Amino acid sequence: xxRPPRNPSAQLISLALATQHHDMHRHCQTFKRxxxxxxxxxxxxxxxxxxxxxxxxxxxxxxxxxCMQSNVKTFPAIFAFKANSGEFRLLKEEYITADSIAExxxxxxxxxxxxxxxxxxxxxxxxxxxxxxxxxxxxxLTRTRDAVxxxxxxxxxxxxxxxxxxxxxxxxxxxxxxxxxxxxxxxLLYWTLPPTWMLHTLINDIRNNIDSVMSSxxxxxxxxxxxxxxxxxxxxxxxxxxxxxxxxxxxSCGLWSLxxxxxxxxxxxxxxxxxxxxxVSTKFVAQTVRNYVEQFFDCAVCKEYFLxxxxxxxxxxxxxxxxxxxxxxxxSWAEFAMWLWEVHNDVNVKLVEAxxxxxxxxxxxxxxxxxxxxxxxxxQCPSCRDDKGNWKKDAILRHLKKEYWxxxxxxxRFVVLKKKExxxxxxxxxxxxxxxxxxxxLVLAAAIIMWxxxxxxxxxxRHKKMDQDYV
Numbered sequence: 334x335x336r337p338p339r340n341p342s343a344q345l346i347s348l349a350l351a352t353q354h355h356d357m358h359r360h361c362q363t364f365k366r367x368x369x370x371x372x373x374x375x376x377x378x379x380x381x382x383x384x385x386x387x388x389x390x391x392x393x394x395x396x397x398x399x400c401m402q403s404n405v406k407t408f409p410a411i412f413a414f415k416a417n418s419g420e421f422r423l424l425k426e427e428y429i430t431a432d433s434i435a436e437x438x439x440x441x442x443x444x445x446x447x448x449x450x451x452x453x454x455x456x457x458x459x460x461x462x463x464x465x466x467x468x469x470x471x472x473x474l475t476r477t478r479d480a481v482x483x484x485x486x487x488x489x490x491x492x493x494x495x496x497x498x499x500x501x502x503x504x505x506x507x508x509x510x511x512x513x514x515x516x517x518x519x520x521l522l523y524w525t526l527p528p529t530w531m532l533h534t535l536i537n538d539i540r541n542n543i544d545s546v547m548s549s550x551x552x553x554x555x556x557x558x559x560x561x562x563x564x565x566x567x568x569x570x571x572x573x574x575x576x577x578x579x580x581x582x583x584x585s586c587g588l589w590s591l592x593x594x595x596x597x598x599x600x601x602x603x604x605x606x607x608x609x610x611x612x613v614s615t616k617f618v619a620q621t622v623r624n625y626v627e628q629f630f631d632c633a634v635c636k637e638y639f640l641x642x643x644x645x646x647x648x649x650x651x652x653x654x655x656x657x658x659x660x661x662x663x664x665s666w667a668e669f670a671m672w673l674w675e676v677h678n679d680v681n682v683k684l685v686e687a688x689x690x691x692x693x694x695x696x697x698x699x700x701x702x703x704x705x706x707x708x709x710x711x712x713q714c715p716s717c718r719d720d721k722g723n724w725k726k727d728a729i730l731r732h733l734k735k736e737y738w739x740x741x742x743x744x745x746r747f748v749v750l751k752k753k754e755x756x757x758x759x760x761x762x763x764x765x766x767x768x769x770x771x772x773x774x775l776v777l778a779a780a781i782i783m784w785x786x787x788x789x790x791x792x793x794x795r796h797k798k799m800d801q802d803y804v
Contacts, residue, residue, distance in 0.1 A: 363715045364409050365390075367429075370712065374431045378442040384416070386438065413437040432477055433740060444477075480572040481590055481736065486532050486564050487571055488587030489522075493557050496629045498550040506548040514624040516543060517612070520750055521621050524606050524613070525598030527739050528746040535560040585632060589677070592622060593737045596670035600730075601738065602748075603666055609750035614661070615669040616654040619643075638680070648675045667730055674733060678707055 372388035379386065393400035393408065403410070411424040415438055422437045435442045476484070497515065498504045507515060522536050538556055539546050546553045561569070570576075571583030575590075599618055606613045623643045630636050643650070653668045709717055709732055717728040 366715045368409075371429065371431055371434065375434055375442065378431065378444075380441060380443060383440060386434075386440070415439055430735065476572050476574045478736070478739070480574070482530065482532075482594070483565060483568055484571050484575045484583065484587035485591035485594055486530075486587075487569065488584050489532065489591055490535070490557050490561065490564065491584050492588060492629060493553060496631045497553060504550050511628050512547050514621075514628045515547060517621045518625045518629075519543070520612065521595065521618060524748045524750060525595045525602050525618075527594075527598065527601075528744050529739065531564050534563050585635070588630075590737070592673060593670075593677075593733065595622070596673045597734050597738045599669050600666045600734075601743070605745055605747050607747055607749045610658075612750055614654070614656050615665065616656065618669055619650060619654055619672070638683075639676075642676065642679075648672050648679075667726075670730065670733055671726060674729060681708065 368388065368390065372386075375388075376385055391399060393405060400410075403412075411429060412421040413424055413434065414421050424433065424437055431442065497507070519536060519539055523533075523540060526532060526536070535557065538560065539553075542552070542556070546556060571587055575586040576583030595618070599615065603613050611617065623640070626636055626639050630639075642648075646652075650668075650672050653672060656662075656665050709729075711718065714728065714732045717725055717732055719725055
């Protein structure tokens, strides 16, 4: 690697290839815009007492010897050099963000700034900001990844405290349908969420005491309070970007962030589940989320939209979520994440249109606002659209993973799910099944003990001594 001279300021160097090949040229031009935007954001967020970070770009076509000596094989190659150091760290393009750059350079950044409102040029209308109903618009994506996960955890805990036991039903124990829905929801979080997330301490406790939790609101509240400080480290406020100083907005934003995290977890974690494979499919996951919204989501308007959309096979999910039981295609696991992203954008568009109609806006302005509400924006993800403005699935998935999944290598960690009991069996058949199952395990255990004893006698030679005693 050709190292630059030691510099008192941290710096990034991007090595790219200038070529006439259409695909490569388009990719490099796209990254150029991202690179410039990152440079502006990083230096904008630097504290006043820290020196500016230098961003450089080198063409491997003009300076091919630099790239050859640096052993560059993929383009672009991004090297991060800390201040006063000749050592570098290679950054991956798909995971590069302002915060990952700061981490590589060992510098601190201020909290993400909120971008200026997007304006409708030439129309004389008020400024417009994309809707943040799902916690994933341009406004909320200024959140750090830690803030995203903190918002999601807060909303999960808030839902446990306020949405599980209904006031209308007198805070009574959950009925059979609610018990099944709640149990499936907790199991879904158990296997889809990142293994290193501290929220698992609460989820595991709930799973281990599921009957007690579902029978008493007091038991559930006690468990949530017991894990509060561990899960959130004492931070019990939604981020400003998520809540905009309104806890109701923070709750919805954080809950939908949790849904997005689950959707990426389906892609990342489906191979880690042992047992109950019938619960590990995009169809079952989608149905579990749908049932949870129906039973426990306390936003009436949100619930009405979601259930109507889902029950009518919205966004073709009835066909998209069909997977063969044996070896589903790899790409099929991404369908739920893409479907949820499409639902997210549809909600944004509908809210913008409804707002424009209330304000007496015309159809043209409403349509332009709807286009602005699409997430991610071109500025946030230039590579997410092709030259014709069409969405690119692979780029969208990379963007979703960057926002809703921890960076770096995760501990794979297998999880075990128990198969759900058939509800159609009566109590007597259930008892017989339980009795026969225990008899089987007792017989199996006895056989193993007898076999082990015979093996022990054979290897120690005690059987020969016993035979000699009878001679």
